[in-house]
Amino acid sequence: MRETIQEPPKEELDLVYICDVKSKPIDWLWPGYLAKGKLSLVVGHPGQGKSTLTASIAAIVSSGGVWPVSEAPVPAGDVVILSAEDDIADTLRPRLEAAGADIERVRVLKGVKRASRTHSFSLVKDIERLRGLSADLLIIDPISSYLDGIDTHKNAEVRSTLEPLCLMAEQQNMAILGVSHLNKAEKLDTISRVSGSMAFVAVARAVHIVLPDENVAERRFFHPIKNNIGPDGQGLAFSIEPRCLDNDIQTSTVVWESEYVAKPTGLGGHASVRSALEKAKDFLFQLLREKPYSVNEVLALAEQAGHSKATIRRAADALNIGKGKVGMEGGWVWSLPGNLPEDAQDDHASLMSTFEDDDHLRDALEQGRLDG
Numbered sequence: 001m002r003e004t005i006q007e008p009p010k011e012e013l014d015l016v017y018i019c020d021v022k023s024k025p026i027d028w029l030w031p032g033y034l035a036k037g038k039l040s041l042v043v044g045h046p047g048q049g050k051s052t053l054t055a056s057i058a059a060i061v062s063s064g065g066v067w068p069v070s071e072a073p074v075p076a077g078d079v080v081i082l083s084a085e086d087d088i089a090d091t092l093r094p095r096l097e098a099a100g101a102d103i104e105r106v107r108v109l110k111g112v113k114r115a116s117r118t119h120s121f122s123l124v125k126d127i128e129r130l131r132g133l134s135a136d137l138l139i140i141d142p143i144s145s146y147l148d149g150i151d152t153h154k155n156a157e158v159r160s161t162l163e164p165l166c167l168m169a170e171q172q173n174m175a176i177l178g179v180s181h182l183n184k185a186e187k188l189d190t191i192s193r194v195s196g197s198m199a200f201v202a203v204a205r206a207v208h209i210v211l212p213d214e215n216v217a218e219r220r221f222f223h224p225i226k227n228n229i230g231p232d233g234q235g236l237a238f239s240i241e242p243r244c245l246d247n248d249i250q251t252s253t254v255v256w257e258s259e260y261v262a263k264p265t266g267l268g269g270h271a272s273v274r275s276a277l278e279k280a281k282d283f284l285f286q287l288l289r290e291k292p293y294s295v296n297e298v299l300a301l302a303e304q305a306g307h308s309k310a311t312i313r314r315a316a317d318a319l320n321i322g323k324g325k326v327g328m329e330g331g332w333v334w335s336l337p338g339n340l341p342e343d344a345q346d347d348h349a350s351l352m353s354t355f356e357d358d359d360h361l362r363d364a365l366e367q368g369r370l371d372g
Helices: 050-063 088-099 127-132 155-172 199-203 276-288 295-304 309-318 348-355 359-371
Strands: 028-030 039-043 079-083 106-108 112-114 117-119 137-141 175-180 206-213 216-227 236-244 250-256 322-326 332-335 344-346
Touching (some): 028 050, 039 050, 050 079, 050 088, 050 137, 050 236, 050 250, 088 106, 088 250, 276 295, 276 309, 295 332
Parallel strands (some): 039 175, 079 137
Antiparallel strands (some): 112 117, 322 332
């Protein structure tokens, strides 16, 4: 009997004519801050009340309340919470009750049942199971706890996990609010301080930061630091106040202030006065800490981020970036010091010694080698 060989399915490009797509406005759940069908992030240091803040947002959505300051109403909707750190009985429910949530419209996703056991939910393995989930808002707190062991500092791995989540959100018109932390690199721009790979910030359509008021212990600021789908929302302020429920359970809740606030001095740190060179150095460090990149990739990504080629090359020199050619036929790569591939011929020192301060000559020679 002759064995039948099955050919692999043919692949083809999935092209869409723009003329066949009808334009539509952004479907805002919270106008200017949180959109349906999109991933947004709220970031901040531990202990600043991010989870209490998300409980307030969940309460407004579930109860059909009004948003702070603008008092824009929101139709009552369903909320699903993924919480890796807070107990339902002694933390989540008391916070939601104190915030005025309709607790019959709030569910907690504890995990996935397999063979009579409940396993932790994984954004890597279980994303398809969310497609049958009916909700207006999904809160993931913190988002890093559901990435199932992927390296959160690698752009490719983070993107490959978050992009299916974003597609699911779009298809189900669900707003997703992820909670994340800040790293300890205080000299970096605020946007670069989000913990893990820059892919978290790149994939999210809006990012907001929670900052403490240095003069009032219980006061916090809530400020947008990125918004790709509309103008930045204005800054807000809130206080975290204790509450005692009717059953004598102690908890806390967010009390929003009634007016917008100006950008605090703590937002962005040194960003407003830092030079283009310092910002370019931050960009290179964040990019190359993952792996070496070809110089053409570095320059293309830098240009997309708003850095000039000349500034990026000066930043590379300032950081002592390794520059080498991979093999006889390979291209030029850049890496953090000491991380060049083993077969790369280091040419950084020769370029520096030949041209010293004549940056434009070095740039011209380097680009000529890349092009030719």
